[in-house]
Amino acid sequence: MGYEKIKVPAEGEKITMVDGKLQVPDQVIMPFIEGDGTGRDIWKASVRVFDAAVEKAYGGKRKIHWMEVYAGEKAFKLFNDWLPSETIDAFNEFLVGIKGPLTTPIGGGITSLNVALRKLLDLYVCQRPVVYLEGTPSPVKHPEYVDMVIFRENTEDIYAGIEFEYGTEDNKKFKELFKENFPERYKRMRFPDTAGIGIKPVSEEGSKRLVHAAIQWALDNGRHTVSLVHKGNIMKYTEGAFRLWGYEVAKTDFRNEIVTERETWILGNKDKNPDLTVEENAKMIDPGFDMMAPDKQAEIVAEVEEALALWETHGNGQWKSKLLIKDTIADIVFQQTITRAKEFDVLATMNLNGDFLSDALAAQIGGMGIAPGANINYETGAAIFEATHGTAPKYADLDKVNPGSVILSGEMMFRYMGWDEVADLILKGMSGAISAKTVTYDFERLMDGATLLKCSEFGDAIIEHMDD
Numbered sequence: 001m002g003y004e005k006i007k008v009p010a011e012g013e014k015i016t017m018v019d020g021k022l023q024v025p026d027q028v029i030m031p032f033i034e035g036d037g038t039g040r041d042i043w044k045a046s047v048r049v050f051d052a053a054v055e056k057a058y059g060g061k062r063k064i065h066w067m068e069v070y071a072g073e074k075a076f077k078l079f080n081d082w083l084p085s086e087t088i089d090a091f092n093e094f095l096v097g098i099k100g101p102l103t104t105p106i107g108g109g110i111t112s113l114n115v116a117l118r119k120l121l122d123l124y125v126c127q128r129p130v131v132y133l134e135g136t137p138s139p140v141k142h143p144e145y146v147d148m149v150i151f152r153e154n155t156e157d158i159y160a161g162i163e164f165e166y167g168t169e170d171n172k173k174f175k176e177l178f179k180e181n182f183p184e185r186y187k188r189m190r191f192p193d194t195a196g197i198g199i200k201p202v203s204e205e206g207s208k209r210l211v212h213a214a215i216q217w218a219l220d221n222g223r224h225t226v227s228l229v230h231k232g233n234i235m236k237y238t239e240g241a242f243r244l245w246g247y248e249v250a251k252t253d254f255r256n257e258i259v260t261e262r263e264t265w266i267l268g269n270k271d272k273n274p275d276l277t278v279e280e281n282a283k284m285i286d287p288g289f290d291m292m293a294p295d296k297q298a299e300i301v302a303e304v305e306e307a308l309a310l311w312e313t314h315g316n317g318q319w320k321s322k323l324l325i326k327d328t329i330a331d332i333v334f335q336q337t338i339t340r341a342k343e344f345d346v347l348a349t350m351n352l353n354g355d356f357l358s359d360a361l362a363a364q365i366g367g368m369g370i371a372p373g374a375n376i377n378y379e380t381g382a383a384i385f386e387a388t389h390g391t392a393p394k395y396a397d398l399d400k401v402n403p404g405s406v407i408l409s410g411e412m413m414f415r416y417m418g419w420d421e422v423a424d425l426i427l428k429g430m431s432g433a434i435s436a437k438t439v440t441y442d443f444e445r446l447m448d449g450a451t452l453l454k455c456s457e458f459g460d461a462i463i464e465h466m467d468d
């Protein structure tokens, strides 16, 4: 494909997806977006770490040929366009890439560039690991218990951007339609005359493909639980439906490999007492059973029977070795991931909940400076790796901030490509630099006796510690 301003390196080949498997050549052309604000400093430090790790791991046999593509301020200067179409074309063609943070232009009606990239490339999984590295400053007593991976749905929810600004013609028109067609629901608006409106679409396909990806990843990586995070007690037909569809996809696509939390109770009861009747079992899992209406009781009995029908593959304690699927309400999960971190492993969330939760969890393991992420479509193989944080503009071009999130996003990228030796070296270098207390300002202010390094110097320290 011809590009106007993107220079495709003369050497190297594309990553492709063949029969559901990523094909990674030894000489890879890799698109990158430098990013705005602190992205410039962070990218300079990160690319040196990546190149050093690849060189140390493969001594020239494998190499990344970097190809700059444009978005954000740099794109606006070059193309008069915040997100030129050739950037999307390049990510589509070369499949896997990495980016720094981008400014979201405020006003002017431009939606977030990050959200636009995820939607245009249909990168429906936002995958954010939250893992503690020894020596990292943390506000909690046992940060070493934190080893979680968030699978955040990336294309739906209120991030779909269907909003009607108060005071506009569209807002008026929408409310008229709403009032006319759904008068009872219209009345539920407390101040309808001055309300801005947002719509939250959550679909069966969108929810199921996200939960499917989370479960598949959990199985492939020997994890123990997947928690479906939702606020279904309030938003029954969006958040509640996400929970329902999550369990459905778990049972239809992974029946032999998984067990739900309620099934563990039923099977566990039967394990302990083989003579237990279905009704007795139903009363044990739902202590309010006797007070329930007959149709609700019949529902619980059917649930017990369905679980007991799994006896051959799940009975006699076999369920204990299956991947556990459970669910948790989105408010309490913020407390429990701190107070009972050990009980959380993979978390499958909707878009907004996952956005909040990943920033909150990052605080436990050192903060935004060290919070990596990836946007992935597991069917097409397309992926863009990126830090969780933004452009932190007040620190731009000061060579100050922590490049850790982009560097660890690179670590994820190399693992995704199957270049585990590179990923391991990056982790080793990063752990070594942190253990030696040679860190950037964000860690230094929280550590006793640490040496303050610039962004670029932290990159150097990581490279040095790869040889430890």
Ligand code: NAP
Residues within 6 Å of the ligand: 038, 100, 101, 102, 103, 104, 105, 114, 368, 369, 370, 386, 387, 388, 389, 390, 391, 392, 393, 401, 402, 403, 404, 405, 442
């Ligand atoms: P931000 O850029 O994430 O920065 C918030 C704070 O997080 C910083 O002031 C700093 O805290 C800390 N931080 C962020 N990056 C850090 C790093 N590399 N090392 C150490 N500390 C770091 O959030 P914002 O200021 O609200 O957003 C700025 C712009 O970024 C906006 O235009 C926003 O839309 C955009 N944004 C982009 C992305 C993306 O590209 N994916 C994501 C989020 C936001 P201290 O000052 O306490 O040290």
